[in-house]
Amino acid sequence: MLATQRQQEIVDLVRGRGSVRVADLVERFGVSDMTIRRDLEVLAEQGVLVKVHGGATAVGPRAAEEPGFAAKSVVQRVEKEAIAARAVELVPPGATVAISAGTSTWTLALRLVGVPRLTVVTNSLPVAEVFHREGRDDQTVVLTGGVRTPSDALVGPVAVAALRTLNVDLLLLGVHGMSTHAGFTTPNLLEAETDRALVAAARRRIVLADHTKWGVVGISTIAELGDADVLVTDRGLGATARDQLAERVGELIVV
Template identity: 65%
Template sequence: MLTASGTGGKGCAVLARQRQAMILEEVKKTGAVRVSELVDRLGVSDMTVRRDLEVLSRRGLVEKVYGGATAVVGRSTDEPGFEAKSVQQLPQKEAISALAATLVKPGTAIGLSAGTTTWTFARYLDDVPDLTVVTNSIRVADVLQRTGRSDRTVVLTGGVRTPSDALVGPVAVHTLRSLHLDMVFLGVHGMAAGPGLTTPNLNESETNRALVEAAGRLVVLADHTKWGIVGISTIADLEDADVLVTDDGLSKEGREFLAERVGELLIADVDEDGMSDTGGETA
């Protein structure tokens, strides 16, 4: 259920981001939203809702129609930019990240792919000492280096920078093929029967495959909305995932299907306030 309110001041930017995430979630569930309904549910003005819809429309996340907005019909090459994806499924990404962080052991070498889920996950590594982190994400590297910890080594692969701030291409692939990592945490655009774990970006797919090949264990981080989505290029099969961490919004059918194929399926709990429960459950 959509509920949010707020007044002007320093909190406006944060509240706008939260509202837009809630609107996107509602569009995902119902396929369409009306301005009048959003005004009542969010407790904000008509103009505020219309501005939120305009922002989401410019980012390609919804299609504006008279009196509201509808879902955008997905294509296998559709890929919103980093900023657009960063407002989607925020509570789920936090819950998934908190649960996945419990898998990381001190003194290990891990890899993180580019993406907003792995970017969120990077913030949960602050309490893990003596880590070496390899990533092709400028955003992820920035989060890790802000702490200034002397016991952490951050390795950027190098390569050609994409609009989502991923480093890809021959340089990145060559770097990854020379490394051996204890564990790799992979964010994906979609996961589905047949195509497996996919991306809509051909430039990033080869680099992601090289990252997967460097992994001693592969951990996939994917919220429930990724189930049934197919990008143009396959990164890995579902069976290649040693662990898949998702959230409790995943359908019963999705849980049963994935539990039979991945090594271990971990479900992160998200309560009504959007707070994560790091306990999660195993399916």
């Protein structure tokens, strides 16, 4: 195995587990202690992990740190477009679809306006605006109420109460982070409760998450990885992460 391949696998392991030990990496890769320590030094210099005594830990945003919608909308745009282009193929005409807040789901909404006879349930102001702007007579949009978050989501008891009365064919869910131990997460406690209500309302669940979400852990878990019938991500996701996700989600689609 080339050093670059080994280092990528180390990054995937750190992001998935939160931390790794030198001894475990030595056993996994069959190389010397010194080789692994050099790998960790290289990766620490690149800023992709933090080297600690006996191993390394993940680098990521604080668990309760929530970027705004505008800030998130300009990052990983190519990946989000590719994910949206594939995910729209999974939405049949005439379906009742729930769409969570987020820039990945908003990117998908721009394509969903072309799918006929949709009934859309959403707690996202930007997503609702996409459908309102199109003004199609064959589309029905149900916008929940609640408290507005930095991601322009409507969350809280009002939104949850509304969602508990609904049943939808399909949920299109955006997430802040995903990992093997924490599942799909968000940095906003109220948004997590609302997203869990969306998950409960849906017969089929499709998660949209680009590769940068791997190993990121928000303060609250929305769902376990196994709750996703489909996960659509991009080819920036490393091999180890793909293997771990493929074992847990219903279907992994990499674009």
